[in-house]
Amino acid sequence: MSSAPARRLATRRQVLAGSGATAVSIAFAGAFSELFAGTAAARGHSGYGPLVPDPDGLLDLPKGFRYRVLSREGDRLRSGEGPVPSNHDGMAAFAGHRGRVHLVRNHENRVTANIAVPAVDGLTYDPMGKGGCTALELDSCGSVLGERVAIAGTAVNCAGGRTPWNTWLTCEETEDRAGTNGYTKDHGFIFEVDGADPHRTGAVPLTAMGRFQHEAIAIDPNNGIVYETEDAFEKPFGLFYRFLPEKPLGGTGSLRAGGELQAMRVPGVPDLSVIQETGASFDRIEWVPVPDPQAAGTPIRLQDFGPKGITHAQKLEGCYWGGSSVYFVSSFAQSAAGSAADHFGQVWRYEPKRRRLTLVVVFGPGTDVQLPGESPDNICLASDGGLMVCEDGNGAQHVFGVTRSGEVYAMARGRQNIGTPQKPEWGEFAGVTFAPDGGTMFVNCYTPGTTFAVTGPWR
Template identity: 75%
Template sequence: MSATRRQILGSAAAVGAGIAFAGSLSELFAGTDAAHAAAGGRDGYGPLVPDPDGLLDLPKGFRYRVLSREGEPMLSGQGPVPGNHDGMSALPGTRPGRVQLVRNHENRHNAPRRVPAVRGLTYDPQGMGGCTVLELSGSDRVLDERVGIAGTAVNCAGGPTPWGTWLTCEETEDKAGTNGYTKDHGFIFEVGLRPGHRTIPEPLTAMGRFQHEAIAVDPREGVVYETEDAFDHPFGLFYRFLPHRPRGGFDSLRAGGRLEAMRVPGVPDLSAVTEPGTHFDGVEWLPVPDPLAKRTPIRLQDFGRGGVTHAQKLEGCYWGSHRGRGAVYFVSSYARSSEGSAADHFGQVWRYEPGRRRLTLAVIFGPDTGVDTPGESPDNICLAPGGGLMVCEDGGGEQHVYGLTRHGEIYALARNAQNTGTAREPEYGEFAGVTFSPDRRTMYVNCYDPGTTFAVTGPWRH
């Protein structure tokens, strides 16, 4: 454990959310002090304005467009839009100025609206999950909406690759014969989006079979980092996949590789670390004994003396940089000692620097977080224009997309106004899949329930 434990407390406490930052967190964010000064020192965009249509509350000057809603017919004619909108990414379209949105559907075996089974794109006919793809014009008009892959299960998040594909992750360990499935599940699949990138509906088995959440790819080394959102104790692991053909391009991951799990010496549970800025050198990576988990889930397998490091609710994952070096960031949404964690928190963001084998706690939330103020249970996460993070909230009470700035402040950018409960006992679906267009002018985000995909534009600070 490092002796460096510098801690900065932001002004988030003023809005009822307790949050602490590592002193070096500014390296994570793309914004500059000059941009911050030009904006008058403001990190947020002002209070949220109630939406008269009851869909999405945004700050003044921002507007949204509904791109897609579950149950509506897809333009491809392949069937209705599936539900349970989850992880998503925005990639360049098939023509200049266009955008392709690839969107996961976290459908379980009993989902009311499955991803339509399309010939040549379906893995397991009994799998209800998968991905859909929206092709957008430069003005965010939907030009096409089609199935990207079908017959998978519980497609939660994933991540884009440097060669322009999407890796979609199954958050389940169900085998053939369970819940009616005809094939094993718990894999990663590659979804092709460009001409010549034909989706092959077969799993990338060497990348492991477990309750996948998200991935991030090191663009220089080709290493793929993977998070595991296991539901029960002992909790999930943080993995890396060393492909036999690093940086090989489309379908190169099918050539196989080595799956390893992270071990932080002396730290069996990441929730025990509560002080931002704490870092650990000498992180180790242990080969996974049985990546296919034929008999035993990976997190329960024997890794030898010392074991591996676990964490509750490992979710969002993305590739960034720190002081000019590549780094991968990943999220633990929360930890609860009552469920088996070593300590309690309302969210962590971790940074791993491969070149230094160093793991650092960059951000921790709570315990003063309030369920009706932004800043609880971070899930999907991405870099925001002008610096900072944009985070999807997946907790109790109201649900927000909130900004997390390099200056130690938290602000609400959007609030889900779709009440699926009652006036007396309101309920709001989580946000998921926050991402920005390649030109950084539009934010796209999903409401999980009812499944809705929004495009949000406004006076972004770049």
């Protein structure tokens, strides 16, 4: 999310603008069929038409689509617990009773956050933590019935993922220990959140799943194995993990029973950034037990994994399950920051049954400067069988759609200027997700924290 380091290489848009590049077609290169395994058949469309400027200056959408603002930072929570917190990030939607929808929303708040998640008895992990989650309840017509704190006292809640039993795993993207930045407890954990009944899950860290700079998770619905990404900001960069739970698919609270944390080793590949060609594949992927999952003395990525070492990757972010595989995203790699090579974004596929890892999509740079091609972040499967991608780059901020044939189209553009008229800036999008019936797309603007519900002629 907005944890990307400020010192970045020239962006893809800057490079292409300076070179006069004018290509206007495909924005990604790769085996797109790999991304959509197990989803509904595509309808063959190539988007919903050009974006129409929003007269209210919030969100541009294609003709026929409309948005509703569900929540904005600084407004009052309907529960009366305090103001809506800052920094809206990862999010998921769950089906409720009688057509209702429960949204669980992360707040990536550091100690410097403008508006903390309010502390609530029974839901607060560390009183000095400003992050956490809030939960919205919508009726069958999409109107907000309630909004409340779902967990508080955590830190830098970036992304996460849903469980097969319909809870949300929220991830702390920090390794701060007790005594650092005023915290009274160690941070860097995953917490389980029930959006419909937060007190059922409380504020209990799932310590066996590791203490590191978590980003996102995805769960294999066949056996309950949890895959985890690490977005470490400095070299050596993050690892890709799997957690083997003692009580797989045991329902709410079962992950507290513990399990084994392992890290992925690609034989002969210490850094995934060196792989540049789509379709590159590696068999016999190894999973190495993590020596100290609590990182009591040394961060996990710096621990001794034996003479063969371990495989790192810069900016590991989105993670999701599709078909029989888990997919994870490397938003970018920069040799100037310590990566072995440069790229503008990758999507990797791991097939557990074959122990095979494949690079299926490479982002940029030989594409139109107005199309997505750098720093993919949140990715979700859309109701039409394609993808929705939140691009975490510079300049204008979009949610882009990608059809199963690889065509890219703009679905939304943020219009809230957080810069100046002379030097405009726009808050990134995050947390894109769809209602259980596929009829509404929910998405957050990170800054100013805004949650939108987008309806219209979805295919």
